[in-house]
Amino acid sequence: MAFSIYDFSTLTQSIHDGLSSRLSPTGTLAMEWAIVGIVILLFVAVFGLFLVYAERKVCAFFQQRLGPMRVGPWGLVQTIADFIKLLMKELIQPARADKFLYNLAPFIVIIVTFLAISVIPFAKGLQAFDFDIGVFFVTSITAVGVIGILLAGWSSNNKYSLIGAMRSGAQIISYELSVGLSLITIVIMAGTLQLSGIVEAQRAGWFIYRGHIPAIIAFFVFVIAGTAETNRGPFDLAEAESELTAGFHTEYSGIKFAFFFLAEYVNLFIVSAMATTVFLGGWMALHVGNLEGFNHVMDLLPPVFWFFIKVFFVIFLIMWFKWTFPRLRIDQILTLEWKFLLPINLFNIILMTVIVLLGWHF
Amino acid sequence: MSAIWKYISDVLKGIWTLIQGMRITGYYFFRPRLIVTQQYPENRRTLEMFERFRGEVTMPHNENNEHRCTGCGICEISCPNGSIEIITATVLLPDGKKKRIIDKHIYHLGMCSLCNLCVKNCPSDAIVMAQTFEHAVWDRTQLTKVLNRPGSKIMEGVKE
Structure with a gap:
């Protein structure tokens, strides 16, 4: 099996050839779907658990604590132990809950994260679906996650859940605008909505550098809005312990709660991956102008590692936000979106259009 | 016009205060030797408790x-x-x-x-x-x- 870590299309092509030599075209397609599904499922589980561990460690270090230390070396197995505990817990259902919607909601939330992951280009050729409308697909599919949250709050028959879901819905729907508009700012530059095309357009330089001022503004707007969209602090109003207990997942226990929890962290990954793909050059290595030697050394690191280094940088940035900034009130959150981020964003799009039309970018 | 300047300066001041906060938390993040919590004392044989500890x-x-x-x-x-x-x-x-x-x-x-x-x-x-x-x-x-x-x-x- 031919395989190069620098170009995953060799691996996928050899899998495809191997399958189609044994199966009918329909069977090959079904088999490939199954493989993609299993890979994404495993990735979500492993990466989600790792992110939970990373969050606890990062939070601890920001607060001058050690964090989990007792399960495994440096507490590395802690989240796996937590997950096993959640798997074994009883699934409690409120007596007067809407049974069907109550059971459906966690699946909507987790399936949305799977769908969003499927279009992210991890490395050259390592992308499950390469749509023409990748950016549009990601923004629209993450918006569907709101339905899961609203259903969870509505069907639980609990006022805390309902208020938490409404807050979460109001927040996510408002911040969708900023996410979409900040991505459009870069799409103007790239001239394509296809995610692999956007990455390819950054071969000459990352968009955050090529688009200079408007791209940097768009990057920060995207990170702020993305933080709000994943319901993370300082925008974690949906889970205000003292007012709303746990918000929309108050009534969920066991594996259904784990679905919400995992989806939250995988959404953090999706936001970071989108920021990486669109602003920070995706899996492209760091290249500086005409420094041939430097560029060559940077090319030695496989693209998939470059992708994850950048993703972890953005994830760390978002965690840094969470453990530094005080929480906002609901009216402050909506003020921030409608009175600050949205006007800045609209102005930014005009600025970017002018710059692209006049050719003032690098 | 002054309203626009106030808007812009509000945004910049807000960003500045946020950066100040991130500088403080970042200072502690990158200095793990400042961690104040202690691990559970597993070394019961060689352990020396603090004099002020009340058991x-x-x-x-x-x-x-x-x-x-x-x-x-x-x-x-x-x-x-x-x-x-x-x-x-x-x-x-x-x-x-x-x-x-x-x-x-x-x-x-x-x-x-x-x-x-x-x-x-x-x-x-x-x-x-x-x-x-x-x-x-x-x-x-x-x-x-x-x-x-x-x-x-x-x-x-x-x-x-």
Whole structure:
């Protein structure tokens, strides 16, 4: 099996050839779907658990604590132990809950994260679906996650859940605008909505550098809005312990709660991956102008590692936000979106259009 | 026009304050030696506890099974949550005088808040704070302790 870590299309092509030599075209397609599904499922589980561990460690270090230390070396197995505990817990259902919607909601939330992951280009050729409308697909599919949250709050028959879901819905729907508009700012530059095309357009330089001022503004707007969209602090109003207990997942226990929890962290990954793909050059290595030697050394690191280094940088940035900034009130959150981020964003799009039309970018 | 300038300066000032906050948290993040929490002390053999640590109230006895407690009951009075009960006995001395001695110094560890008031107020320094730290037991009756050992008596020369 031919395989190069620098170009995953060799691996996928050899899998495809191997399958189609044994199966009918329909069977090959079904088999490939199954493989993609299993890979994404495993990735979500492993990466989600790792992110939970990373969050606890990062939070601890920001607060001058050690964090989990007792399960495994440096507490590395802690989240796996937590997950096993959640798997074994009883699934409690409120007596007067809407049974069907109550059971459906966690699946909507987790399936949305799977769908969003499927279009992210991890490395050259390592992308499950390469749509023409990748950016549009990601923004629209993450918006569907709101339905899961609203259903969870509505069907639980609990006022805390309902208020938490409404807050979460109001927040996510408002911040969708900023996410979409900040991505459009870069799409103007790239001239394509296809995610692999956007990455390819950054071969000459990352968009955050090529688009200079408007791209940097768009990057920060995207990170702020993305933080709000994943319901993370300082925008974690949906889970205000003292007012709303746990918000929309108050009534969920066991594996259904784990679905919400995992989806939250995988959404953090999706936001970071989108920021990486669109602003920070995706899996492209760091290249500086005409420094041939430097560029060559940077090319030695496989693209998939470059992708994850950048993703972890953005994830760390978002965690840094969470453990530094005080929480906002609901009216402050909506003020921030409608009175600050949205006007800045609209102005930014005009600025970017002018710059692209006049050719003032690098 | 001034409203626009105020808007812009508000945004910039807000960003500046956020950066200030991130600088402080970032300072601590990148200096792990400033971490203040301690790990659970697994090294029980070589462990040296801090002198100020208060584990439980104990009554030291010397090698002749003698303690310094006169049974005055000041610790019982000073205890804010009634964790100490003093039961005294009266003995007849050889010269015909009656003397009050301690019979049982009962200490409820389960109720104790380790405030150190009894130790501070003891006029004869009979009780001290021990530095033990693993107090979990299977039955709460085990948390009620009699501090003076059976057959012990008061040390010579302790002032009443």
